[in-house]
Amino acid sequence: MIIWVIAGLLGLATGLRIGWALVNKQSLVSAAMILALGSLGLVAALNWQPLTLLLDTMLRWNNVSTVLSQVALIACAAGSCVMITSASSSRKPATIRRIATIQYLIAAAIAAVTLIAFFLSPQQPEMAPEEYLRRTLGDGGSALAWLPPLLYVMFALSLVVWAGVRHSNRTRRGRALFVFTVGIVLIVLASAFFLLRAAGSTGFIGVGSAATLLGCAMLVVASGSLLPSIEDWFGARREMRVIRPLLEEMHDRHPNVGIGVRPRGPLLFRVAEQMSLISDALYLEATRALGADVERASRAQDPELAKTSPNEQARRIAAWIHAGRGGDRDAANVNFPGPNWLRQPASFSDREWILAIASQYRALEKSADVAVV
Structure with missing residues (x-):
């Protein structure tokens, strides 16, 4: 139930961004934000066990939903990185688009390496995502396949954190960016744990705790993404109440x-x-x-x-x-x-x-x- 609440909030945030992009002119920042939020919502949905089993059965490959979660997390990191670098850049639009294309190509290469490593490795028995993480992250050969995506996610989201903290302020958008950045920090921490686990040097926290931290991070990211829309709605309602008497008088005249x-x-x-x-x-x-x-x-x-x-x-x-x-x-x-x-x-x-x-x-x-x- 909690997973679907998180996925629903991320889906709602993604839908609002899609609606905003349809009403306004499509931009590189909007597209990147849609990719980031949609991918993170997909990560949440893919950790729901019935959907995991359904995908594994349809694709006829055990635990394939786990590698799809890795690819979705890579896409989230790429979208977040493109969003924050494009929004904060003062370069020409053509240069910004080229930089975004390079970032997407790097993410696509990392995703391809992750998929190839998964499908070339021996199939594991069917198991829950948390159990799959617990087994493969501690297994030397299998753990190496986690290094490219985790290193990329940590690097890209660290850049997002740096830019987010730098541009956070007391304005409506600045507050939302700060909350979004807090969520990204939690994702970086969870990724750091998984990376240490893959290196075989963690005993202070379990996989379940790290997964819970990742779930909290998704919830915070969804809250930060929805915060501007919520504040805009309440602010617009208040402004409508303020202008209504003058509007009615001017309409009568x-x-x-x-x-x-x-x-x-x-x-x-x-x-x-x-x-x-x-x-x-x-x-x-x-x-x-x-x-x-x-x-x-x-x-x-x-x-x-x-x-x-x-x-x-x-x-x-x-x-x-x-x-x-x-x-x-x-x-x-x-x-x-x-x-x-x-x-x-x-x-x-x-x-x-x-x-x-x-x-x-x-x-x-x-x-x-x-x-x-």
Whole structure:
């Protein structure tokens, strides 16, 4: 059951990445992330004993699921390495693609060597994956076949760990990268144990404990991969609540803005679209407020604006919109601070600025509701 929970989480993370790649332009980083997460999910699934027996029976080779797990782990390491090196590289796209191709070719060569060594070795009796590891890792000839994949996985994932720690930060993506890196560290530790076991020099930990560590690593990697989507979803829900009052007011004033637009797809896209509609409606409302006042419309600077904080600037815009509700719309236009006040401060992005105005407007709405009560 635990194996399928881990495989399900990794499958969900892979599906989200595939969906994101389909909605957006396909990139080298997205493809590498899909390969890494999908391969790690396959490693988890291949350690489920009924599936192991089914594959062994279908392919007519005992314990073949174990070597497939090794190949999947190699693919995971290759995908993770390509993902982190491509995302953190400042080289030209053509150079990044060539480096990624070289990394994939090296991983393919290691996987081919692993498969050849497995199929050339004498067949073992049918057994569970954990029991197969316990027997072959301690057997001199069979243990040597584990060295190429384990050395490659440790080297590639060590590079991922180094780059992940270097680029982790307090941002939403940085936190997710840190959690993902913690999971990769656990995989490196589990691989190190298996490597020491293959060399015949481990007695402090059993194969079962190392397999459990690998399972924990998969769970952490899945959590790190899902964390951005979870935070984005909750963040988008909060932003929708913040902008809803201002969006409804702007829609009542300018119902024709956004005709033909279908607010579907990922929640983040819907929020961005609604913020764009608010921005367009604010521009139309400012144009209406200025009317024939050409001098005010062409004023390049406003001395008062230079002395005003961003929060106060957003509050003035929100207060102007709030005062113009219903029949008071024309009377409120005399309080319009000016077109320059609609421009976001240098420290704000377009999205952050619309969100700041919407937050101030929502606060005014709540204050008005309390006053009425």
